[in-house]
Amino acid sequence: MTPVRTLIAIATLAVVSATTTQAATLAEIQKTGVFRVGTEGTYPPFTYHDASGKLTGFDVAIARAIGARLGVKVAFLEGRWDGLIAGIDADRYDAVINEVGITPARKKKYDFSQPYIASKAALIVRSDDTAIKDFSDLEGKTAAQSLSSNYGAIATRNGATLTGTDGFAQSIALVLQHRADATVNDSLSYLDFKKHKPDAPVKLVATLPNADYSGVLIAKNQPELLAAINEALDAMKADGTYLKISQAYFGEDVSK
Template sequence: MKKLRTLAVSLVALGVMAGAALAKEWKVVRIGTEGAYPPFNYFDSSGKLQGFDIDIAKALCDKMKVKCVFVAQDWDGIIPGLLAKKYDAIVASMSITEERKKKVDFTDPYYRSPAIFVAPKNTDITDVSPKGMKGKVIGAQSSTIHANYLEDNYKDSTIKLYKTQDEVNADLAAGRLDAALADKLVLFEWLKTKDGQCCKFIGPDIKDPKWFGIGAGIAVRKEDQDLKQMLNKALKEILADGTYAKINKKYFPFSIY
């Protein structure tokens, strides 16, 4: 019995030691982002990453007392890049969905925004249901929840997918699309630009959690639960001390949390 007890204690000790060996001390956190989704993440004229996502990530890293290193990655490869350890977390306005949670884990949401259709100001579209959009050409960014929603529900429309949201907007402004579907906050910013003067919102906000999740979260690898906990703690801290509100106000005249 004594030998069994000693063996059990030894195994527990080994388990603790193994856990300690596996635990990572985070001094540098590599942040993956797209850099093509203004005002959330984009490159300015000097080639520097800017935007709401970038400012939030920097604030979180400050609270965690780690160095932030940003890595730009095309959207359609952003989750594979995380799994391949190209970076440690994705801060890129990624909606938390059940499908994505099969591959990665997420922090608490750090903002929420519905989807909405946008169309030329002279559009004849009054009904944005699948029936009302029958025969219409609708654009969206590929590998997004908006693309998934259109492909699942708008079978009688022609769905055109683009690498970036900027390309969707450009084709809409050029008259090559009847409408587009995207994040309302992103379209809100674009409609204020010179090119965006062509267009307007049509239809109601679309919030179905089956496709659009519960908000945008920070994606991490499933094994990095310590990093997830650090990010969640830091998020609570920037919400409590006014840092989040200050960043929010810089980009939007209303709260997006």
């Protein structure tokens, strides 16, 4: 008969084995010829589907340009924001490219490329709302947010109760439907939204002064992959590729 202690040890080892994975190295990615990128596909203008159903957006273009410089094909794997980063832990992705904010908490567990986009947190409300003029006015209000996003944390810090959403489009929809009072979201997303829907009855009432920076998120202990991604970003900025992508989606350089 196998001792109970041994059975427990075997069970524990099985759990560890099931939850511990080894991220693909740069050499392995180049050998397979595929760079697996996690992204939402529901967050315009960064990652979304156009009228034909094709995945497109600023981050999608950046990912494809990185892949080209790594000499591999980019395979996009779409998922909800709240589970994207966990996909790195499960070795589902080699990277997440989805305007992931570079934060101290995330840097403890993951590595980031150099920043490739800068944005500001914007407070967005209905056009007829006169009560919310600044972030401090969110006290006691409801904010439509992706629950684990930086923007959700800003809303919470200012006293808002969060209503969970899948991304910017749903957040705006809930505000327009009077199911939320406001959303704290990306200023660039708002500008893109108003460019396509100038008559939408929402307005931007405040932005935070400091820019937030986003980078390509990868697993820890992948120095060759990290260096290759940074070299690709440098090359894109040097040869004008980055500026061309930036102007296509925002009309200006959004790297700083």
